[in-house]
Amino acid sequence: MARICTLSEAIEENVRGGDSIAMEGFTHLIPYAAGHEIIRQDRKELFLIRMTPDLIYDQLIGVGAARGMKFSWGGNPGVGSLHRFRDAVENQWPRPLEIEEHSHAAMANAYEAGAANLPFAMLRGYIGADLAKVNPNIRSITCPFTGEVLAAVPSIRPDVSIIHAQRADRKGNVLIEGISGVQKEAVLAAKRSIVTVEAIVDELNPPSPNAVVLPTWAVSSVVHVPGGAFPSYAHGYYPRSNAFYIAWDKIARDRDSFTAWIKEHVRDGKPEDFARHVGKRSARAA
Amino acid sequence: MSIEFTPTEMMTIAAARALTNDDVCFVGIGAPSAACNVARLTHAPDITLIYESGTIGTKPDVLPLSIGDGELCDTALCTVSVPEMFRYWLQGGRITTGFLGGAQIDRFANLNTTVVGDYDKPKVRLPGGGGAPEIASNCGQIYITMALNKRGFVDHLDFITSMGHGEGGDHRARLGMKTKGPTRVITDLCIFEPDPATKELTVVSIHPGVSRATIEENCGWPVRFAETVAETPVPTTAEISVLRDINARTKKAHEAA
Numbered sequence: 001m002a003r004i005c006t007l008s009e010a011i012e013e014n015v016r017g018g019d020s021i022a023m024e025g026f027t028h029l030i031p032y033a034a035g036h037e038i039i040r041q042d043r044k045e046l047f048l049i050r051m052t053p054d055l056i057y058d059q060l061i062g063v064g065a066a067r068g069m070k071f072s073w074g075g076n077p078g079v080g081s082l083h084r085f086r087d088a089v090e091n092q093w094p095r096p097l098e099i100e101e102h103s104h105a106a107m108a109n110a111y112e113a114g115a116a117n118l119p120f121a122m123l124r125g126y127i128g129a130d131l132a133k134v135n136p137n138i139r140s141i142t143c144p145f146t147g148e149v150l151a152a153v154p155s156i157r158p159d160v161s162i163i164h165a166q167r168a169d170r171k172g173n174v175l176i177e178g179i180s181g182v183q184k185e186a187v188l189a190a191k192r193s194i195v196t197v198e199a200i201v202d203e204l205n206p207p208s209p210n211a212v213v214l215p216t217w218a219v220s221s222v223v224h225v226p227g228g229a230f231p232s233y234a235h236g237y238y239p240r241s242n243a244f245y246i247a248w249d250k251i252a253r254d255r256d257s258f259t260a261w262i263k264e265h266v267r268d269g270k271p272e273d274f275a276r277h278v279g280k281r282s283a284r285a286a
Numbered sequence: 287m288s289i290e291f292t293p294t295e296m297m298t299i300a301a302a303r304a305l306t307n308d309d310v311c312f313v314g315i316g317a318p319s320a321a322c323n324v325a326r327l328t329h330a331p332d333i334t335l336i337y338e339s340g341t342i343g344t345k346p347d348v349l350p351l352s353i354g355d356g357e358l359c360d361t362a363l364c365t366v367s368v369p370e371m372f373r374y375w376l377q378g379g380r381i382t383t384g385f386l387g388g389a390q391i392d393r394f395a396n397l398n399t400t401v402v403g404d405y406d407k408p409k410v411r412l413p414g415g416g417g418a419p420e421i422a423s424n425c426g427q428i429y430i431t432m433a434l435n436k437r438g439f440v441d442h443l444d445f446i447t448s449m450g451h452g453e454g455g456d457h458r459a460r461l462g463m464k465t466k467g468p469t470r471v472i473t474d475l476c477i478f479e480p481d482p483a484t485k486e487l488t489v490v491s492i493h494p495g496v497s498r499a500t501i502e503e504n505c506g507w508p509v510r511f512a513e514t515v516a517e518t519p520v521p522t523t524a525e526i527s528v529l530r531d532i533n534a535r536t537k538k539a540h541e542a543a
Binding site: 051089104235 | 315316338339340341350351352353354355356358359365367368369371372373376377396400405406408409410411412413414415416417418419420422423424445446447448449452457458461462463539540541542
């Protein structure tokens, strides 16, 4: 059974210094409020896992919380660079960052393998691609039936996975709608998991028997954090703030303006601050 | 009556024309996304557009800033998980055409979006490959669109993020790939296609008003021209107005707070 608690309690109980941590959400439902709480609780030496590091890991890297990162696309979508990530890789600021770089297909397969309790994932991938030359975790396996050589990567088994979702019921069953990314796989692959949600309701009422539902007994903690995915979005609740993603480029480009932003909005902030982003419903959302 | 148009508009429209109603297209963000949606809104209304966030058959009214904007999900036939997208739909061989952009390209249409300089000590760390390595190998064919300049069209890539024709010739086949790889590269000055034998990119069509010298000056390798080089037809009034309308709607939507 998931424990329904505050964000501060959930991070305190589930995220430890040195953990490997996956905070997923493919553009949609990125758990920003949880990322900020990790910074406030000053967790260090984290090994970050995420397909698209996005601004959430730009922030964790920029404050020096990460020793390494496994990822497959490290940009600000449609805008350009993640400047804190680049500064860490190019100039080791504020500390060196060990990187393990994959393709999206390999990361998605590796999460699925983790959820399936397998040691590795295989795919028809990386053919002619140089990543296989620089990442020793990209290997190959020969099909015992056909002899075809396929790419193999270790499964992803995070110490803790954190996602954001639309709703949970009072028992802690979780409903995810819209672009569901690799969130289900990330939670099922992890030892511990936290789900922040827009709303906690009496009845989950899944819209279809095929809806993406994580049963309460598959989740460690559920936390009510309205707006907790801002500046990404929650389908049916609020749209992506493309304007903030564009603005982040300038904030993060400079070390001092980044640090000032983190102080004002993260260190001096609280989870309830995210609620002000709710209410701007996207035109076609339910 | 002649229409005024910019080189970027010509590029997007020439790229859009490459697509057909029958295509199932895996769409990269940026220039490819604009081209694919102009195709859908002009001559290819039944084209299936797929974005790697899992949205299948999407019909966005404004161009997405990210690969997973809500607009894509709201207007899709269905939305699947990301593992399903890459395993069943892409690796499963269901995609006829992948449409990619890139930071750098070489004469065999290999792409680099990973690093400039040494991988371990990069001069410039770029975002990386994302879906591109497997899009490049698993789609039936690949179209690439990017502006032609010396920064992008380089003699030597520091890193091959996604393989085009490798070292040329039958390199793809030697690695066991059964797909065609890049079949067209659409730029703001001209259109390249790989030579049937060597696979070296060769200019097959030049946009109106562009000289061979301009193309040569903007490319990082000695450019080959096909025996017969066509002139790209100018954009039609309908093409230009669809492109400008979607760009205007997009700008307005992205600037909203």
